[in-house]
Amino acid sequence: MEQFVKVDEDKPETPPQSRNKYLDILDRRFEEVLIVFGFAVFILMINAQVTNRYVLSFIEIANITTWTEELSRYFFIFASFLGASLAIRKGDSIRVNVLFDKLSGKWQQAIEIANTVFMLYFSYIMIRYGFELISFQLDTSQTTPAMGIPMAIPYSTVPIGFVLIAIRLIQKFLDNSKQLTMQEGLLGLVLSIVMVLPIAFLSNAVIPILLFGYFILFIFIGMPIAFSLGISTLATVLATDAIPVDFFPQTAFTSIDSFPIMAVPLFIAAGVIMGGGVIIQRLLNFSNELIGFLPGGLALVSIITSMFFAAISGSGPATVAAVGTILIPAMIKQGYNPGFATAVVATAGSIGVIIPPSNPLVIYGVMSQQSISKLFAAGIIPGILTGATLMIVTYFISKKNGWKGDKTSFNVKITLKAAWDAKLALLVPVIILGGIYGGLMTPTEAAAVAVAYGLIVGLLVYRDLNFKSVYRYLAKAGVTSSIIILIIVMASIFGRLITLEQVAETVANFVLGVSENKIVILLLLNLFLLLVGLVIEALAAIVIVTPILLPMATALGVDPIHFGVIMIFNLSIGFITPPVGVNLFVAASTAKLKIEEVIKGNYLLLGTMLVMLAMITFVPEISLWVTSFMD
Template sequence: MIAGLFAGLLALLATGIPVGIGIGIVGIVAGYVGMGEASLAALPSTLFAGINSFLLIAIPLFILMSEILSRGGVTEILFNTVTRWLGHLPGGLAVSAVVTSAIGASITGSSVANAASMAIVCVPPLLARGYDRRFSYGLVAAAGTLGIMIPPSIPMLLYGEITEESIGALFMAGIIPGLLITAALIAYTVVVCSRGGVAEAIPKASWAERWEATTRAIPAMMLPIIVVGGIYSGTFTPTEAAAVGVTWALIVGVLIYRTVGVRQIVAALRSTLISTSLILVIIAGSNVLGAAVTRLQISQDMLAMVQALDLPSWAFIACTMVLLFILGMILEVISIIFIILPILHPIIVSLGVDPIWYAVIFTLNMEIALITPPVGMVLYVMTGILKRPITEIIQGVLPFVGVLIGCLIILMIFPGLSTWLPNLLR
């Protein structure tokens, strides 16, 4: 049954139909086959139930926060600050790009938004200093994917919405893996740059210049502390935290940096409306499919199959990681979350697997999906911004896919890297 659902979905998507609508059609057909006309009568309430959630209000708010900061030139301010501290080191400009992306991830929640702003700000200086074109593209694309691992993370928020896991715990679980990925990208960058020696060095900044730049960046860097700290301390819910984040972003952009005006706010609202609408259509369609999956008891059938095969939990986890990697090459990340997670989560829990740890390796797999062809969204975003052939972006990003896969293996072998911090702060 599950194979038939996937085959039908892929066939529909191959026609070019929007993902959310395609998922919904498959769900309607599956529900009709399983329940008959009763499933059609329940369709309106099923669609509404999919998006009738207070927690989901956080999605447009986090997107709006990211849009305001992006249009306010915050990424450029952060990159300038990090470059003042690290730019004079060997490969320092490339390392600065990775560090800036990690900081940017903590104030966007979206890999696509993070990669887009990094492509605009970091790629031109890298090329101007003599860094290899493909290496620069791959570095910025891979570092941009940190946006969904380092909190606040929209996919983590959706994971918590589906599984009812603590959003605070999920956000905290992403911090150490995010730092691990950042360190791995820096290490690879240093190794690559130490071989060539063609990049032009940046003059070392004075201490006065460093502190001046750092002081200017502090208001923006306070945002993740306010948002994540507020959630975990219980000061406000994730939705309230997103609203506070938007308020602080406006204060930073309008009053402190004075780079955001009415035109930027209107553009941010328009972009947020478009992005949110696309996400909500996917969520609504996925809820229709999820209802059909529940009625057809597909999760129970899969659990029975796993139990019959007598697979150890680690083998099942490894199989799901391979499945997610394959799906990531042909489906968009939010679609995968809403299609696969409702099926996998009950099985994961029944096998005694820590769902917080699984959320981290699931999210890292989705990071990889963002930069793997043919559907990797970050690839297309960078192609549109840089006006370069997508084949050139893909060639540059392939070595970094290997780095991320290496990080995934490490996190699978050492679950404590993901669970230690949430457990410590409980």
């Protein structure tokens, strides 16, 4: 039996040789160490409350669930703002670079200066009013409900976090300014002033025009989406006094002081930990023994393994990275067309946001205030049906092109042995989904248990993990999740103005004025979401458009759970369509192919996804049948 071996690993950064060793460690590791510590604390606290509930309940530790949940939320917020700072230092962000990349170097430098100026001013606002909020809480002796500590302590994460963000912005600017010319610097300052001018002259303008005008402007000049949301809101507030500026830091804290949101970093951590070790390899081996003998065997293996791994990681790009690193080179070696081999993995990875647990479904549940458990249930049949349909299409494409499997026949004994070898990996979905639907755990608790399970299996059973790799994986999960969390923070601030100005109602009235036919409006919604998915990353899009589109969908009589699946499926197609197409870029990078080659190999699979979207949209029972047993 052929064993799959990973061809690449995450490697720690190599420190610059010219710098003082200790200063370099402080520079690169300061937030990282605290992020890992924060992750360790809230993973431990959540597992402690689950353990106490079912294993140690006879000890009767008083109110453990109350104070551990509160403590874990505060450490999560703490780690999130630190992660946002580190992400800036590393240059990691979700942004739209379509227009930016086409500009000359002079204009790119000028725009980066303008973006930095705006982000620094926003950070200053968060720092100033954040410390004022802390001072007010100290003066009024406000304390936390469970632990009774001063509220000023957890709230201090906001201004301190933005102090670090400002430092990293300045540090990054100084690093980049070494190649900056005087002309580029002056152009950047002029550009900043020009973009600020509307605030001075349009004070009586309609708030939505200012809000969305600035947001679209910032998006297309390549500003990170999180800051585009926050700064467009700040610009509108400064021009119109629509809401108090001191509302910003308070919302930055309360918007993520939520136990359900914590499922996002925990599922990311579980996926990173299990995707970097033996677990993913054993899943691949089992899938290969199960269906590898069919035409297109390795391509089919990539799809079914992606479905298994989706039930661990909840992330499309994470699934592509874990599966593609191993299978894309193997398929190319077997004689598959490189573009098709890469496209299969990229498309299969998009199932990762449909099959539960799914981070986009968690975000939608939080934004729409719908049951995350029901959303997970609603994603089961669409996810499995999509995977099965992609396998059928891939089978016939492979058969037509003569791409055979790497095995000649199916062997029951070897397959059972492979299944036994993969038993600990196959148990993960059972633990997560069984815990949730068995009423034993919330999605967040199930995610924390999944992380603990992955650590125990990796450290003590397979022993493919060590403390150094655990540290690296938790730091990576912290940075990745913090980018998402910062978008939620900024979108909550942005959403306050949308609510005040009744933007959702205005959009709904406009669309319903075009047609009252449910089919026509659903087609328009799908078209709009597909276009959004082309240019905005899925998680950011969910946070931005859910408050606007959900009221319209419910006005049509569309179940909010069903609409959530429709939205996520639309945006999952965005993972495999340029210019954003995260899965395409991750897969193409793994295969070292041009993106055009991958797109060329993907058109039939993309067509399959569009057909499945139509079925899921107009046959709601596909999504809602499982949830009907939960009422």
